[in-house]
Amino acid sequence: MLETLQLMGQGFISALSILNLLAMIGGVALGIVIGCLPGLSAAMGVALMLPLTFTMPADTGLIVLGAIYCGAIFGGSISAILIHTPGTPASAATAIEGYQMTLNGQAGKALATACWSSFWGGLLSCISLYFFAPMLAQLALKFMSAEKFWLGIFGLTIIAGVSSKSIVKGLMSGALGLIISTIGLDPIDGTKRFMFGQAFLAEGINTTCALIGLFSMSQVFILAEKEIKKRAKAAKFSDRIALTKEERKKIRPTVIRSWIIGNIIGILPGAGASIACFMGYNSAKQFSKHKEEFGHGAIEGVAGSESANNAVTGGSLIPMLTLGIPGESVTAVLMGGLIIQGLAPGPELFTKHAAMTYTFFAGFVLVQFFMLAIGMLGCRGFAQISRLSDAILIPCVTVLCVIGSYAIHRNMSDVIIMLIFGALGYLMRKFDLNTAAVVLALILGPISEKGLRGALRVSDGDIACLFQSPVSWVLIILSIVGIFSPFLMEKFEKKVTGGEVLDEE
Amino acid sequence: MKMKKTDIGVVAFMYAVCAFFYVYSFDLSEGSKSYPLFTIALLFGLTTLYLVQMILAAKKYGVESGTDSVFAGFLPKQLILSVVLTLAYVFLVDVLGFFTATTLFMIASFVYLKVPVLHSVIALVSMDLLIYLAFVLFLGVRLPAGILI
Numbered sequence: 001m002l003e004t005l006q007l008m009g010q011g012f013i014s015a016l017s018i019l020n021l022l023a024m025i026g027g028v029a030l031g032i033v034i035g036c037l038p039g040l041s042a043a044m045g046v047a048l049m050l051p052l053t054f055t056m057p058a059d060t061g062l063i064v065l066g067a068i069y070c071g072a073i074f075g076g077s078i079s080a081i082l083i084h085t086p087g088t089p090a091s092a093a094t095a096i097e098g099y100q101m102t103l104n105g106q107a108g109k110a111l112a113t114a115c116w117s118s119f120w121g122g123l124l125s126c127i128s129l130y131f132f133a134p135m136l137a138q139l140a141l142k143f144m145s146a147e148k149f150w151l152g153i154f155g156l157t158i159i160a161g162v163s164s165k166s167i168v169k170g171l172m173s174g175a176l177g178l179i180i181s182t183i184g185l186d187p188i189d190g191t192k193r194f195m196f197g198q199a200f201l202a203e204g205i206n207t208t209c210a211l212i213g214l215f216s217m218s219q220v221f222i223l224a225e226k227e228i229k230k231r232a233k234a235a236k237f238s239d240r241i242a243l244t245k246e247e248r249k250k251i252r253p254t255v256i257r258s259w260i261i262g263n264i265i266g267i268l269p270g271a272g273a274s275i276a277c278f279m280g281y282n283s284a285k286q287f288s289k290h291k292e293e294f295g296h297g298a299i300e301g302v303a304g305s306e307s308a309n310n311a312v313t314g315g316s317l318i319p320m321l322t323l324g325i326p327g328e329s330v331t332a333v334l335m336g337g338l339i340i341q342g343l344a345p346g347p348e349l350f351t352k353h354a355a356m357t358y359t360f361f362a363g364f365v366l367v368q369f370f371m372l373a374i375g376m377l378g379c380r381g382f383a384q385i386s387r388l389s390d391a392i393l394i395p396c397v398t399v400l401c402v403i404g405s406y407a408i409h410r411n412m413s414d415v416i417i418m419l420i421f422g423a424l425g426y427l428m429r430k431f432d433l434n435t436a437a438v439v440l441a442l443i444l445g446p447i448s449e450k451g452l453r454g455a456l457r458v459s460d461g462d463i464a465c466l467f468q469s470p471v472s473w474v475l476i477i478l479s480i481v482g483i484f485s486p487f488l489m490e491k492f493e494k495k496v497t498g499g500e501v502l503d504e505e
Numbered sequence: 506m507k508m509k510k511t512d513i514g515v516v517a518f519m520y521a522v523c524a525f526f527y528v529y530s531f532d533l534s535e536g537s538k539s540y541p542l543f544t545i546a547l548l549f550g551l552t553t554l555y556l557v558q559m560i561l562a563a564k565k566y567g568v569e570s571g572t573d574s575v576f577a578g579f580l581p582k583q584l585i586l587s588v589v590l591t592l593a594y595v596f597l598v599d600v601l602g603f604f605t606a607t608t609l610f611m612i613a614s615f616v617y618l619k620v621p622v623l624h625s626v627i628a629l630v631s632m633d634l635l636i637y638l639a640f641v642l643f644l645g646v647r648l649p650a651g652i653l654i
């Protein structure tokens with residue numbers, strides 16, 4: 001206990017270095033810009049910025065990515081409130097009351113509510129991060145080869161099943177990713193596999209190139225195939241971006257309720273910020289003493305939605321950091337960032353790399369303060385950016401994709417890989433396949449293979465070794481539940497959104 | 506739900522991937538191909554399951570084209586031109602140098618997408634500056650120089 005407190009304290013001291021503070025400011029500002037642009041998503045933003053973190057110390061790199069994540073989730077509320085277009089699906093529920101408040105001449109108040117609630121949602125979610133992550137990491141210590149294999153399968157069934165319209169299509173996407181993950185040198189005996197005479201494939205498909213292609217380049221193609229529409233003008237507002245003491249008191253219970261909801265949703269693999277925002281909004285409506293205000297610009301509605309979606313951020317990091325199971329596309333990309341730094345999710349993050357992990361946690365706490373400050377001070381400026389046309393975004397994002405993938409190994413073959421995955425991602429999204437499942441399979445594939453072959457080697461090829469430990473059985477059962485969870489999630493989503501289809505990406 | 510004709514393409518693509526990797530797995534040693542074969546069998550099985558689902562849906566609810574949802578608001582000319590410009594850009598990076606190729610690509614894209622001149626100039630200068638500061642100065646990436654810069 002004392003040791004943990006010491007690590008926490010040291011984490012804050014390290015996080016307060018000039019470099020880390022600059023990383024937080026830059027990351028949050030960039031995240032808000034990405035979030036408030038309706039064509040861009042949090043996953044895409046984090047993927048695009050991955051190459052910039054290569055040369056940074058691991059903690060700083062992760063702080064930048066975490067800051068972009070938090071900033072993007074909050075940033076979506078700005079365009080939701082001012083132009084009635086959620087920047088990300090996570091702010092879809094914010095648009096309901098937020099835009100009504102704008103029409104009532106209370107845009108400043110709505111933005112202040114979004115900032116304040118996002119801040120508290122994100123900050124409180126850090127509590128669970130500090131509390132549950134080390135506990136779950138202890139559990140992961142018990143995992144041997146067979147358990148690691150089943151853990152990989154569990155992670156895949158969750159993301160492949162939940163994020164797709166068709167379970168089988170989601171699983172097919174995961175299986176496709178697993179096949180692609182076998183390209184390169186055999187991780188056990190070093191045999192060349194599916195390299196087609198290309199030496200640059202020896203290390204396998206570079207995860208960062210695949211991430212940039214699947215999330216960012218594919219989005220460019222999606223934007224390029226549609227008519228470039230002029231965005232609505234952001235509403236001008238003259239009221240102050242501030243909340244009175246009474247208003248802060250009024251939204252307090254809503255914020256706390258939504259924090260709990262968002263946090264639980266975040267920890268659950270597969271459910272994400274877009275579901276949390278509707279749940280937060282619905283609970284705010286249900287428990288409000290002023291139900292009549294809902295639909296006409298209820299401040300509690302904005303607070304409920306924004307607190308819940310930002311509370312997801314801390315929670316969603318828990319299964320990713322401890323078990324290596326990213327519950328949604330943004331955390332899958334973040335896990336890519338972790339692996340790029342040479343770190344593997346699991347117990348080692350809380351033992352060997354504890355100093356780095358606790359610096360990241362402390363950074364994640366401080367990011368919330370910067371999000372509040374930058375959000376409050378910069379709302380008017382960000383509102384103008386949110387109108388940026390897709391015609392400008394298309395070439396700019398393309399250039400960032402090219403330079404980002406080139407910077408990894410400083411050769412054009414990575415750019416070609418990125419373009420191939422961009423085309424694949426575009427087609428997959430057009431035909432309702434799941435790009436996040438491919439990314440996850442690329443990450444989990446080699447881990448599963450090592451687990452499977454390691455277990456079989458120890459048992460002289462006896463497949464029964466995969467079914468011997470109780471932990472393996474728990475993971476097998478969870479995988480089966482994971483496959484069928486879309487049925488439950490679909491019903492749940494319909495219930496909280498009133499039938500609206502949400503896209504986590 | 507009706508069977509979508511567009512999903513036939515998805516199934517064909519997945520079978521093609523299975524066949525492609527299966528054929529290439531012949532050259533691998535026993536130990537080395539065991540896991541790839543497991544993944545190929547997994548994709549093959551799931552694709553077949555999806556095919557069965559499609560056939561059952563077709564028998565029960567009928568068949569629809571599916572192109573309406575896939576190609577809603579689709580502008581083929583704009584997409585193809587964007588792809589061609591991107592490919593030309595990637596090709597020219599090595600030939601002309603990164604900054605020259607980037608400038609040409611962005612100007613061509615802005616002209617085609619009818620971006621006002623002032624916005625184009627601001628975006629172009631900002632991007633070149635951002636790349637120079639972030640990638641050249643901060644990360645120390647040596648960008649392709651080509652015959653120009």
